[in-house]
Amino acid sequence: MAHRIRHEQHRALNPFSAHATLTDRTRRVTLAPRTSLFSSGALTMNAVLLPLLGGVLIGLSAALLLLFNGRIAGISGITGGLLSAAPADRGWRASFLGGLAVGGVLLATFRPESLGPPVLTSVGATLVAGLLVGFGTQLGGGCTSGHGVCGLARGSKRSLVATLTFMATGAIAVFISRHVLGGVS
Template identity: 60%
Template structure:
């Protein structure tokens, strides 16, 4: 599968926007921008936090649509697995998120910025698991090579 060329400007812009969104949520509402926690709270019983949670979650695909509109094209997406593989992968990620008490956005972006030792450990485990998974899939199982 051909990879898109690295674009440092869009990578920097994306990082700045993620940091800005996290800062605004923390500074404005005192909340951590952990997607799994935001989604989990939105799926629970409606309360005073439900509106901002829904707005944040709706903003994720809305940001993609805005980006695609500004660029004038949709990016090509090439899945290396079918729907069964995607469902299994999603379930594993969901399990890991619950096990780690948070996700990469909560721990990796917000937790590291707050110098949280727990988030540092969680992020190291996320990254090591990701590297091991890529190694196993590409070099042991042999798919996607």
């Protein structure tokens, strides 16, 4: 009996049905017609599928780099290693970083609306922000891509703590800059 009700509840929550129904032995309840986020205009397929595709490509590239090179796709480590690596180790690092740059140029060329409005800050604020990110990367033993994408996928507890710290610190920084300082110029 319980299995039948769970099956009926699952069928009732089917997003493709015009009306959701819940049936048991004694009664039939008809719920309100289901509305879709897609039909209301709140989301478009591009708003869902393109980020999903981007996430799949990021995960695939990180997995391939680990599989074929035995390396973690942490951008700070790749960039830092490019400056200090042996000459034989520089090729894949330059290719990886070049691919990121080419991808950004292609995105800006063919889908500039996906980049959002430009953020206008002073050169000084940009330099300070860059130095703080570099300091945080060294302090945390890696960057968001190394910990957040690769470390979490490997089940690293250290990466979980680092990623939670990155996210909390970012949220606090946005709150302070928008609501306490009134925006950064």
